[in-house]
Amino acid sequence: MPKPKRYPDNWQAIALSVKESALWRCAKCHQQCLRPSDNTKGLTKSERCALTLSVHHRNRIPEDNRPENLIALCTACHLSYHNRRQSNVSPGQLSLFPDDGIDWDIMAPSGESGRGN
Numbered sequence: 001m002p003k004p005k006r007y008p009d010n011w012q013a014i015a016l017s018v019k020e021s022a023l024w025r026c027a028k029c030h031q032q033c034l035r036p037s038d039n040t041k042g043l044t045k046s047e048r049c050a051l052t053l054s055v056h057h058r059n060r061i062p063e064d065n066r067p068e069n070l071i072a073l074c075t076a077c078h079l080s081y082h083n084r085r086q087s088n089v090s091p092g093q094l095s096l097f098p099d100d101g102i103d104w105d106i107m108a109p110s111g112e113s114g115r116g117n
């Protein structure tokens with residue numbers, strides 16, 4: 001499946017470093033999210049989704065990967081940044097933001113896809 005080419009090739013590495021420097025905690029609510037090394041076998045897909053840290057572009061410009069433009073957010077907080085006016089949004093509705101699709105692409109739990117490192 002072709003992806004929009006708005007994100008740099010090293011986006012995964014950039015996002016990882018943002019999340020690591022945030023100690024895998026949401027910058028807004030400070031929820032401890034899952035690390036790639038965490039065992040998620042006992043979690044449902046929606047639980048994993050809720051505990052997945054995402055990297056958000058403060059200015060909504062995916063090309064702008066300056067550290068000050070990037071912020072690590074849990075799913076709920078990330079969603080609220082994109083959809084402030086709605087309060088009852090479930091992770092299943094994330095696809096409402098196609099413009100930000102690659103933000104969510106990194107939510108795939110590592111190890112599950114079998115694509116290695």
Ligand SMILES: [Zn+2]
Binds near residue numbers: 027
């Ligand atoms: Zn949060």
Ligand SMILES: [Zn+2]
Binds near residue numbers: 056057100103
């Ligand atoms: Zn975002």
